[in-house]
Amino acid sequence: MSERWILLKRNLAEFWRVFRRNRMGKIGAFLLITSLAMAIFAPMLAPYRPTETIRDANGRGLTFAPPSVHGPLGTDDAGRDVWTQLAYGARVSMAIGFLAGFLSMAVGSLIGIAAGYFGGWIDTLLMRITDVLLVIPDIPLMIVLVAALRNLDIGFSPIFLLILVIGLLYWTSTARLIRSQVLSLKERQFVARARAIGAGHGHIIRKHILPQVMPLIVANTVLIISVAILLESGLAFLGLGDPTQPSWGTMLNFAFARNAITRGAWWFYLPPGLAIVWVTLGCTLLGNVLEEILNPRLTSHHLESEAGMVARASVESAASGT
Amino acid sequence: MIAPDRWPITERPANGTAAPLLRVRHLSTDFITQDKQVMHALDDVSFDVRPGETLGLVGESGCGKTTTMLSLMRLLPAAGRITSGEAIYDGVDLLSLSESQMRKYRWKEMAMVFQSAMNALNPVRTVGDQIAEAILLHGLMDRQAAERRVEQLLDLVGIARSRKEQYPHQYSGGMRQRAMIAMALACQPRLLFADEPTTALDVMIQAQVLALLKDIQADLGLAVVLVTHDLGVVAEMCDTVAIMYCGKVAEYGSSDRIYNSPQHPYTQRLLEAFPDLNRPGESLASIPGYPPRLNALPPGCRFEPRCHKRIDVCHTIAPKLIDVTSPTDRRSSTTRHVAACHLCEGPEIAT
Numbered sequence: 001m002s003e004r005w006i007l008l009k010r011n012l013a014e015f016w017r018v019f020r021r022n023r024m025g026k027i028g029a030f031l032l033i034t035s036l037a038m039a040i041f042a043p044m045l046a047p048y049r050p051t052e053t054i055r056d057a058n059g060r061g062l063t064f065a066p067p068s069v070h071g072p073l074g075t076d077d078a079g080r081d082v083w084t085q086l087a088y089g090a091r092v093s094m095a096i097g098f099l100a101g102f103l104s105m106a107v108g109s110l111i112g113i114a115a116g117y118f119g120g121w122i123d124t125l126l127m128r129i130t131d132v133l134l135v136i137p138d139i140p141l142m143i144v145l146v147a148a149l150r151n152l153d154i155g156f157s158p159i160f161l162l163i164l165v166i167g168l169l170y171w172t173s174t175a176r177l178i179r180s181q182v183l184s185l186k187e188r189q190f191v192a193r194a195r196a197i198g199a200g201h202g203h204i205i206r207k208h209i210l211p212q213v214m215p216l217i218v219a220n221t222v223l224i225i226s227v228a229i230l231l232e233s234g235l236a237f238l239g240l241g242d243p244t245q246p247s248w249g250t251m252l253n254f255a256f257a258r259n260a261i262t263r264g265a266w267w268f269y270l271p272p273g274l275a276i277v278w279v280t281l282g283c284t285l286l287g288n289v290l291e292e293i294l295n296p297r298l299t300s301h302h303l304e305s306e307a308g309m310v311a312r313a314s315v316e317s318a319a320s321g322t
Numbered sequence: 323m324i325a326p327d328r329w330p331i332t333e334r335p336a337n338g339t340a341a342p343l344l345r346v347r348h349l350s351t352d353f354i355t356q357d358k359q360v361m362h363a364l365d366d367v368s369f370d371v372r373p374g375e376t377l378g379l380v381g382e383s384g385c386g387k388t389t390t391m392l393s394l395m396r397l398l399p400a401a402g403r404i405t406s407g408e409a410i411y412d413g414v415d416l417l418s419l420s421e422s423q424m425r426k427y428r429w430k431e432m433a434m435v436f437q438s439a440m441n442a443l444n445p446v447r448t449v450g451d452q453i454a455e456a457i458l459l460h461g462l463m464d465r466q467a468a469e470r471r472v473e474q475l476l477d478l479v480g481i482a483r484s485r486k487e488q489y490p491h492q493y494s495g496g497m498r499q500r501a502m503i504a505m506a507l508a509c510q511p512r513l514l515f516a517d518e519p520t521t522a523l524d525v526m527i528q529a530q531v532l533a534l535l536k537d538i539q540a541d542l543g544l545a546v547v548l549v550t551h552d553l554g555v556v557a558e559m560c561d562t563v564a565i566m567y568c569g570k571v572a573e574y575g576s577s578d579r580i581y582n583s584p585q586h587p588y589t590q591r592l593l594e595a596f597p598d599l600n601r602p603g604e605s606l607a608s609i610p611g612y613p614p615r616l617n618a619l620p621p622g623c624r625f626e627p628r629c630h631k632r633i634d635v636c637h638t639i640a641p642k643l644i645d646v647t648s649p650t651d652r653r654s655s656t657t658r659h660v661a662a663c664h665l666c667e668g669p670e671i672a673t
Contacts, residue, residue, distance in 0.1 A: 196395060197459060198459060199455075
């Protein structure tokens with residue numbers, strides 16, 4: 001047990017050593033962590049309640065007020081603080097992004113592993129379904145589905161509905177990625193050995209296949225989360241979000257619908273837009289770097305460090321020579 | 323129901339000799355290629371394995387040694403099909419068992435040592451964990467007992483107990499192979515298949531691993547099927563030998579007979595191709611040509627195109643197995659000596 005712990009610590013230390021030197025990774029982590037912090041600490045960061053109308057000394061609502069002492073990012077058409085909405089919107093956007101990302105990863109991994117491991121007609125069936133989903137454009141399909149399911153009135157909250165639709169539709173690339181990895185893994189000899197000791201399919205998948213595709217799944221999840229946040233923003237902008245719990249996409253929708261753009265109220269539409277860019281950029285950078293570190297085939301860091309050592313040695317010898 | 327033995331290559335067990343643990347008769351396996359061609363990888367393979375004895379499966383690459391073993395473990399790749407034959411293990415025909423019944427036999431009754439230990443071990447799990455895997459899988463012990471069993475097994479193969487928490491890449495090549503042997507013994511099987519267990523190792527470690535296998539076999543009374551193309555290993559390890567050529571058994575007999583009076587031209591050539599310590603300067607024989615492709619087999623004897631003793635009949639008629647057991651041998655050994663060659667004289671083995 002202690003040996004295992006030491007190995008885990010060593011692996012983490014190794015991970016940190018590579019990660020620390022990667023500027024893109026650090027930027028990505030910073031962007032993502034600040035967004036998460038905003039979502040978690042929203043009540044502390046926001047000076048008002050999200051639905052509260054700010055009034056001036058005469059008791060009149062401050063509508064479309066530019067950034068001032070009343071609100072750091074101004075107010076919207078109903079006199080509500082934009083900064084407060086942005087902080088609370090982070091909660092909705094991030095929650096939908098993460099949950100939909102995890103759901104899509106789970107579905108994609110399950111389908112990818114089943115298709116790759118079992119092969120034959122299961123593979124054919126699952127991959128044809130994947131192909132069909134792959135050629136239908138995501139956004140129109142999701143719009144139709146969300147709208148239709150809402151009209152059915154099955155009692156799902158709009159946010160839950162968004163999570164479900166994004167998670168259950170956006171798994172095709174993951175499934176294909178995992179499938180290709182499993183196709184190669186299942187031909188490895190330790191899988192043959194596992195069969196030889198009398199292991200069933202469940203045991204082999206759980207103990208031998210899953211641990212090997214896990215790094216791929218982890219790296220891909222971060223990338224999928226960014227896509228899920230983007231999709232949610234798009235759908236919410238088109239009016240499919242929950243107006244009582246505005247996400248960043250819903251804020252953009254409000255800004256657009258209430259003529260913030262023609263009125264020149266940039267403080268109303270720029271912050272949510274930038275926030276979406278902020279968090280998706282963070283996820284993308286972090287995901288790429290994680291993929292690079294966790295996927296041994298993409299690593300080049302040992303070559304880099306050697307080159308560094310050579311360069312340093314030549315500098316030192318040059319320094320000692322003079 | 324078990325059919326009576328139609329191919330009595332072993333005499334009825336006399337007093338003191340055990341009945342075969344595994345009796346393979348007329349085993350045939352085909353591979354179907356992607357363009358639907360049928361490759362006859364095994365054709366009518368028969369042999370016996372008795373408790374405490376080692377059978378050597380010898381032959382060139384591609385002659386069906388590994389296919390035989392995988393057929394018996396029922397672990398053939400998806401393209402492989404067992405088309406006929408029976409494999410009676412302790413009174414049960416392995417080839418007629420359902421997959422879930424077969425899973426109970428794997429490792430608990432018959433275990434395997436793989437050729438390349440590096441590939442057969444999962445790189446992301448500890449060695450101890452993987453040895454315990456089979457024990458836990460078959461529900462033989464609880465986790466704590468399994469841990470102790472792993473330690474015993476590591477003692478047995480000469481690996482320090484503390485190394486069970488290490489990963490395969492932290493082991494040397496020889497240690498990995500020994501760990502594979504420990505793993506094979508985990509569920510106390512009665513039959514061990516060893517698929518070229520020493521080919522990936524250097525000569526020193528090879529000798530170590532073989533000595534270990536031999537010791538363990540003697541201690542535990544295991545029956546071993548040793549797949550190899552190294553005749554030196556066969557001479558050292560095996561009681562009986564089956565020389566395979568192109569999916570067929572060319573010659574079968576006690577290793578004493580096979581080495582001292584080989585009857586099949588292929589066996590003779592094979593032995594001549596092996597360096598003799600008593601005649602160091604002599605150049606070695608080689609067998610010209612290549613084995614035929616499995617989808618373009620010659621109509622007669624499969625060895626005919628390469629045979630130095632071929633006669634006309636070889637080209638057209640496939641030889642039957644001939645009993646060439648000498649009278650003296652018949653008294654001393656229970657294993658008959660058979661060869662599939664038109665030049666051999668003796669009674670044909672009834673099919």
